[in-house]
Structure formats: structure tokens, C-alpha cells
Amino acid sequence: MTDLSPAATPQTPAPSALAMVPFVSVGDMMRLVHREGIDRVLRDLAAHIEADFLRWPEFDKTPRVASHSEGGVIELMPAADARLYGFKYVNGHPGNTRSGHQTVTAFGVLSDVATGYPLLLSEMTLLTALRTAATSALAARALMPAGAATMAMIGNGAQCEFQALAFRALCGIDRLRLYDTDPRATAKAMANLRRQGFEVTACDAAEAAVEGAQVITTCTADKRNATILTDNMVGAGVHVNAIGGDCPGKTELHRDILGRATIFVEYPPQTRVEGEIQQLDPDHPVTELWQVLAGQAPGRRDAREITLFDSVGFAIEDFSALRYLLGRVRAGAAHARLDLLADPDDPRDLFGMLERARPAG
Amino acid sequence: MTDLSPAATPQTPAPSALAMVPFVSVGDMMRLVHREGIDRVLRDLAAHIEADFLRWPEFDKTPRVASHSEGGVIELMPAADARLYGFKYVNGHPGNTRSGHQTVTAFGVLSDVATGYPLLLSEMTLLTALRTAATSALAARALMPAGAATMAMIGNGAQCEFQALAFRALCGIDRLRLYDTDPRATAKAMANLRRQGFEVTACDAAEAAVEGAQVITTCTADKRNATILTDNMVGAGVHVNAIGGDCPGKTELHRDILGRATIFVEYPPQTRVEGEIQQLDPDHPVTELWQVLAGQAPGRRDAREITLFDSVGFAIEDFSALRYLLGRVRAGAAHARLDLLADPDDPRDLFGMLERARPAG
Structure with missing residues (x-):
């Protein structure tokens, strides 16, 4: 633990404990991940997110x-419970x-x-x-078809x-099919994923990447309405994990896919504006993910259903992540x-x- | 300047300059104020705020x-220009x-x-x-009567x-009349203000404090609709600087004062909800302070007018303060x-x- 506080002098008393806020830097976060192991961190984060959902x-x-x-967006994402x-x-x-x-x-x-x-303040x-x-x-x-083993990543x-x-x-899932325009x-x-023990296939087109995949993850960064997946690329039974379309004017899926899929979202008032469903009527039916996790709404209903998680990222997920991190800091993680x-x-x-x-003087 | 970065080792390269963000601590801020002198800091802040208004x-x-x-409020206050x-x-x-x-x-x-x-990150x-x-x-x-020399502070x-x-x-203004319920x-x-060379009178009631004052500042902290000033306490020609009423359900002035005063605000959509004017109809006329400073609206019109600055604090003032501070940091202020x-x-x-x-390993 480093104390970045002014040294106490007769003129300047040291700040009290109340004045000091734990800070987890990028270096500290990397140390945490390596100490815990990234798989455990991901599972613990998922458990905290699930508990909060x-x-x-x-x-x-x-x-x-x-x-x-013009160049992008800056966002503040607050969430709170009673504590x-x-x-x-x-x-x-x-x-x-482009500028590094x-x-x-x-x-x-x-x-x-x-x-x-x-x-707590954290990177x-x-x-x-x-x-x-x-x-x-x-x-x-909760949503992918039983026995899914291969994921396409666009x-x-x-x-x-x-x-x-x-x-x-x-x-x-340990088999991956990758495609990127670059x-x-x-x-x-x-290279990174093979070192982690995945079976990885590089594909030269999105159409090739989705072949034989039960799960399709789209995570591209273009700030525009793009068509990363066309309708014919999404077959029966697939789960689509769409995470790149996350602000107004930025989508990844052709509208026709949305019409065929059962759509799951985090927080409808935000997703209607930011997610893939900004392409649809504002009353198009969607299911809130927390209700599926809580057993209050059905998830996947059959093997041929197309499920779509239209994820834009919601503040409660960050709340859960910070709550996890505060626990680690209090247990002695570097800060x-x-x-x-x-x-x-x-x-x-x-x-x-x-x-x-x-x-x- | 302290570098709170992990030491570079063969395993962990030091973070690049892009990764590092200047941080002004409470101690650094106090050093800045003492180095510059608080009068100069206040004048420079006012100049930055005026320029942005x-x-x-x-x-x-x-x-x-x-x-x-139940216990209070946590707020995020964003503001941006093109840069x-x-x-x-x-x-x-x-x-x-109560808990220190x-x-x-x-x-x-x-x-x-x-x-x-x-x-920049700053206290x-x-x-x-x-x-x-x-x-x-x-x-x-811009609003107080000419020749004002005495301020009541409730x-x-x-x-x-x-x-x-x-x-x-x-x-x-260098004559002060103070009152607090405590x-x-x-x-x-x-004690603090006498050391700063003010002529200070302690009063045992708000009514006594406002006697002979051309400016009345109210800055109490109760989170409720209080009546710090009643109608009969505010005479002709006074300027009221009301800064304590700054959230829904928290006001300081009797409604009748508002009816007699010309009201100046920072940002009407916020002040209508948070300021003294939450007591009035939503279409009660108010003047935006920036328009007075810019010469687009009149300020005080005559010596008998009651002017009221219904201040709740607006994000542009913080923007201006941070802009001032970034300039000081770039000029070498401690961080x-x-x-x-x-x-x-x-x-x-x-x-x-x-x-x-x-x-x-």
C-alpha cells in the first residue's frame, strides 16, 4: 500500500484516515488479475453481477x-442501492x-x-x-443452446x-472462429488466444467465421450503423451476443435478424436508444435479462430459437464490479x-x- | 511532482505518459492557495467563470x-464545450x-x-x-447597490x-454581521475572519444581523424548507445572495421575498427544481446571470430594487474552476x-x- 499523502510537518498536519480514498491503478488491477487468476476474476465478477441482477x-x-x-462520446454511468x-x-x-x-x-x-x-477510486x-x-x-x-462449443467472434x-x-x-466454450476487417x-x-489454450481458426470473412458456431459475438468499434451480420448468416438455434452496438447511430446487426430473434436486454430505457433495437419500434417486445436470471421470465425456449443478447453495458454491472473490487481491496489487494x-x-x-x-514564514 | 506509478521492471514496463493523469490532492490544493494567495485565486476563478459565462x-x-x-444526495455535474x-x-x-x-x-x-x-483529477x-x-x-x-460595504451572513x-x-x-466589502443558530x-x-482583517459583528438573531447590511448572504445547510429570512427582514435596495437552498425541498427564503425581488439564476432548468424559486410557479420570470454579465439583460435597475441571486451551483462553474486549475498545474503547481x-x-x-x-515464475 502506498500512501500518497503530504508528509506531516509541524505546519501541515497529515490528512486523517477520513480524507484518504483507496485507489486501484492500472498496475494494481493487473497485479490483482495475475494474483487471482483471470478465470477466477471473471467467475467472481459474474457472481457479483448475477447477485445484483x-x-x-x-x-x-x-x-x-x-x-x-464529433469524435466520440463521454458517459457517466451511476447506479445505487440503499448502501x-x-x-x-x-x-x-x-x-x-490512430493516435495510439x-x-x-x-x-x-x-x-x-x-x-x-x-x-474506492479505480481504473x-x-x-x-x-x-x-x-x-x-x-x-x-442462460440463453445459448445446449452443448454449444464453438463461438464466432466478429x-x-x-x-x-x-x-x-x-x-x-x-x-x-473453447473453439473460436475469428474475423476482423483488419x-x-x-x-x-x-496469438493471444492460442497461448491461452483455445482452438482458434482465423477466417477471411464474417460469413466464414459464423460457420458451425452456436454462439456469435459481435464486438466491432465503428461508430455508425453497420451490418456486421446479415440475415442469412444467423441460422436456427444460434445465440447472438451483440456488444458493439452501444450508442445512438451505432449498430451491428441487420434489422431482419432482430425480427427473427428473441431479444434480451439489460435496461430497456437505455437499450431502446443505444442498442440494436434502436432500429425497431419502441414497443417491440424485449425481455430483461435480470428476469431470466431470477426465473421470472423464460430464457431460451427451444433448440431452434434464435436468442439475442443486445448488450449496451449498464451501470449496475459497473456497480457490481466495483463492489467486487472493494472486497478484494479490503482483503489486501494492492492499492x-x-x-x-x-x-x-x-x-x-x-x-x-x-x-x-x-x-x- | 510525485509519480505514483509501478516501478518499471523487465516483467512490468512502466506506464507510458498517455496512461498518467495529473492529480491535485487536498494538500496540493492548499499549497496552491498559499502560493498564489487566496485573494488572487478567488479573482482568477471569478475571471475564468465570467469568461465561460x-x-x-x-x-x-x-x-x-x-x-x-435518506441522509443526503450524491450528484454528478457534467458540462462541456467543444474542447x-x-x-x-x-x-x-x-x-x-455529527460523525466528524x-x-x-x-x-x-x-x-x-x-x-x-x-x-486532470482533482479534489x-x-x-x-x-x-x-x-x-x-x-x-x-453586477447586482448589489452602489457603495455596499456591509454584508450579513446567515x-x-x-x-x-x-x-x-x-x-x-x-x-x-469588509464589514460583516454574522449569525448562525449554533x-x-x-x-x-x-475568529477566522478577524484574523483576515475584517470588521466582524456577531449577532444573536438573523433580524439583528441584517440591520444596516446592503448585502445578505444565506448559506445554511439544513435539508428542508426553512425560513432563514422572513419578508420584513429584506428592505429596499438590498442584494440577497442565497446559496444554501440548493436541492428539492431545501429553501431558505420566505416566498413573499421572492415576489418582491428581481431574481437572477444560473441555469433555469436546474434552479426551478432546486433553488428558492421551486416555491414559485414554473413560469415566474427570472433573469439568467450570464445574460447580465454579457450585457444582454439588465442587472440592478435602481437603488431601491431588491435583487436576489438564487444560486444553486452550476456545472459550468466547476468546469471553469477545473480549467483554471489545469492552467496552474501546467504552470507547475504541485500535483x-x-x-x-x-x-x-x-x-x-x-x-x-x-x-x-x-x-x-
Whole structure:
């Protein structure tokens, strides 16, 4: 644990414990993943997400607050229950890779509802990749056809390997068929995934990738209405895990697929605006995933049904991920402590705290 | 500058510059205030706020996103122009002082709209106190009667001294009349403010405090509809700076005062819900402060007019404060650097970055 606090001097008392907020850096997060093992992290995240989805009505829910610009979007995603409040800051800038930046970066905070004080600040670029994959696999475990062993992955960018690992850890899928419009992305993912023991086939077209796959994952990053899957590519019995279409004007599936599929979503008020179903009438029937997990709605009904998880990412998943992480931090996972909160001896004497910190002379 | 980054080892390369985000701690903020001098900080903040208010139509504005609970509220306050995006996290928990916590704590982030990458993370408990005071004084400079020299301050908590210093730095007010329901709060503020060279009178009732004052500042923290000022306490020609009523169900002024006053607000869609004017019809006329500053609407029209700045705090003020702070950080103000953003060599190879950080053995 690193204490990033000003040294105590006669002039400047050290900040009290109340002032300090645990901070999990990218380096700390990588250490956590390696110490725990990524499979265990993905399973634990899925368990936390499932536990929170099962108590869905307890949450204060709101669609994320998005600020769109020409190059992308910056979003704030809050969620709270009676004890904890969490939010994530996340950007999505498809052109970022051209300047060596990440398309998506994120960080987040978990707070104590009773006092409003932050309990944890964390990087969430890695944590979002992990929770997105855990959520997809959690949904697929409930929706994919029995005996599924092969997954097509269209879009082989930063999210690809995390999805594959989660589908193996939670769903037993270990055969992958990869396609990306950029062959270098496929080569990157194939090398990473073969080292992880997957049976991987690189395909030169999306049509080839979906051959023989029981699960199709689409995770492309273009910010536009694209057609990654055409209608003829999705056969009976397939589960489609569509995670790339996640903001207004950004979709991946041809509209006709949606008409043939049973559609499962996280939070309809957000998905209607951001997901694949932005292409449909606002009253097109969808099923909320939490209801399937809670046994309140059917999941897959038969072997020929096409199931679609139209995932846009919802704030409760981030809440669950931060809740998991706070548990790990309290159990000793690597973190620093930041002097983020002013904490005067007398809470009403903020100015006195400032004056007492005045340098001598 | 402290680098809070994992040490580079053959197994774990050090994070690149893109991964690191400047962090201004509470200690750093106090060092900045003492180095610059608080009067200069307040004037510079007011100048940044004024500059941003003058280009008001350029901003992407939204009411803050509030999560209310029994004990208080947690809010996210975003604002953006074409180049920069800022948001503040702030809580308000009136019962916090009972457990030695601050009623209000805050932190915030300023980001680059083009990439979505954060440019700065900062404590904002102190910075909010400073920007709130700067905004109040900026409004009063445009609205208070000519020759005002005495201010009544009802509510002598954490915000009190900052208000007084801003009104002296920007408006020339150096005589103060203090009242708080808790005499210890008044004693605290009086001691602090006398050390700063003010002429201070402690009063044993709000009625006494307003005697002879040309400006009345109300900054109490109760989360309820209170009547800090009754109608007969506000005479002709007074400027009222009402900053404590700032969420639904929390007001400070009797409704009749509002009927007699010319009302100035920050952002009507937010103030109608949160400010004193939540007591009025939603179409009661108000003037936006930015229009007064820009010369597009009249401010005070005559010596007998009662002017009221119904301030709830708006996200653009935080944006301006963060913009000011980024300038100071870039000019060398104390800060640390946090390994907040994942930055793989190949932006699409987030998993590869994780794998390369695997400990040896």
C-alpha cells in the first residue's frame, strides 16, 4: 500500500484516515488479475453481477448521461442501492487508435450512501473489459443452446480475448472462429488466444467465421450503423451476443435478424436508444435479462430459437464490479491511498484547515 | 511532482505518459492557495467563470444527475464545450458533521473532448468552496447597490469565510454581521475572519444581523424548507445572495421575498427544481446571470430594487474552476501523477498488455 499523502510537518498536519480514498491503478488491477487468476476474476465478477441482477428492483437506475462530440462520446454511468453508490466515467472514441490512444478508457468510484464519501477510486479500462465479458457469458449461460462449443467472434479488438476467456470460464466454450476487417487485429487475438489454450481458426470473412458456431459475438468499434451480420448468416438455434452496438447511430446487426430473434436486454430505457433495437419500434417486445436470471421470465425456449443478447453495458454491472473490487481491496489487494477529501478537525472549519496548512514564514 | 506509478521492471514496463493523469490532492490544493494567495485565486476563478459565462451558448448543459437518499444526495455535474469536458462528483449530507464528516465533499475531472482522455483529477471540496464564493461575488458585483460595504451572513459553516473573502476581493466589502443558530459556528467564523482583517459583528438573531447590511448572504445547510429570512427582514435596495437552498425541498427564503425581488439564476432548468424559486410557479420570470454579465439583460435597475441571486451551483462553474486549475498545474503547481488509464503499446491489445505484466515464475 502506498500512501500518497503530504508528509506531516509541524505546519501541515497529515490528512486523517477520513480524507484518504483507496485507489486501484492500472498496475494494481493487473497485479490483482495475475494474483487471482483471470478465470477466477471473471467467475467472481459474474457472481457479483448475477447477485445484483437478482435484486434488480432494489437499485436506483438511470440511463447513462452521455456527452456526444464529433469524435466520440463521454458517459457517466451511476447506479445505487440503499448502501452503495457507484459511477463510471467512460469514453468511446473510435478514431483514438490512430493516435495510439485506447478507443475506450474508464475509471470509477464506489461511495457510501450514508455519508456520500467515496470508498474506492479505480481504473476501469481493464475492469470494464472484464465485467463486459463476464456479463456476456452470464447471459449466454442462460440463453445459448445446449452443448454449444464453438463461438464466432466478429471484431477482434481490445474486448475480444476477455470475451473468449469468460465464455470458456462460464460456458465451456473453447473453439473460436475469428474475423476482423483488419487482419492484424485477428492475428493479434489469435496469438493471444492460442497461448491461452483455445482452438482458434482465423477466417477471411464474417460469413466464414459464423460457420458451425452456436454462439456469435459481435464486438466491432465503428461508430455508425453497420451490418456486421446479415440475415442469412444467423441460422436456427444460434445465440447472438451483440456488444458493439452501444450508442445512438451505432449498430451491428441487420434489422431482419432482430425480427427473427428473441431479444434480451439489460435496461430497456437505455437499450431502446443505444442498442440494436434502436432500429425497431419502441414497443417491440424485449425481455430483461435480470428476469431470466431470477426465473421470472423464460430464457431460451427451444433448440431452434434464435436468442439475442443486445448488450449496451449498464451501470449496475459497473456497480457490481466495483463492489467486487472493494472486497478484494479490503482483503489486501494492492492499492494506494489518495488525499482526495478535505477533512478538517471541525467539519465546519474548512477555512481553518486551510489556514493551519499555511507554510511558516 | 510525485509519480505514483509501478516501478518499471523487465516483467512490468512502466506506464507510458498517455496512461498518467495529473492529480491535485487536498494538500496540493492548499499549497496552491498559499502560493498564489487566496485573494488572487478567488479573482482568477471569478475571471475564468465570467469568461465561460460570457460564452454560455457554446456549452453542452444539463441539470445535474442526483441520487437522493435518506441522509443526503450524491450528484454528478457534467458540462462541456467543444474542447473540454468536465464533471464534478459532490455529496450533500447535512447529518455528516455529527460523525466528524464534511457536509459537502467533492472531486472532479477535466477531459479532452477529442480523445475522451482525462487531463486532470482533482479534489474539489476546497475548490468548490472557492468557486462558489467567486460566483457569488461575481454576481454581486453586477447586482448589489452602489457603495455596499456591509454584508450579513446567515449561516457560518464551511462556506462562510470563503464567501467573505471573495466579497472583499471582488466587491470591496469588509464589514460583516454574522449569525448562525449554533453560536459555536459564529465564534469559529468570527475568529477566522478577524484574523483576515475584517470588521466582524456577531449577532444573536438573523433580524439583528441584517440591520444596516446592503448585502445578505444565506448559506445554511439544513435539508428542508426553512425560513432563514422572513419578508420584513429584506428592505429596499438590498442584494440577497442565497446559496444554501440548493436541492428539492431545501429553501431558505420566505416566498413573499421572492415576489418582491428581481431574481437572477444560473441555469433555469436546474434552479426551478432546486433553488428558492421551486416555491414559485414554473413560469415566474427570472433573469439568467450570464445574460447580465454579457450585457444582454439588465442587472440592478435602481437603488431601491431588491435583487436576489438564487444560486444553486452550476456545472459550468466547476468546469471553469477545473480549467483554471489545469492552467496552474501546467504552470507547475504541485500535483502527483496517477496510473489511471490503461495504455497498451497497441491500443487494440489490452489483453497483451495484461499478459506482459504477468509476474515472472
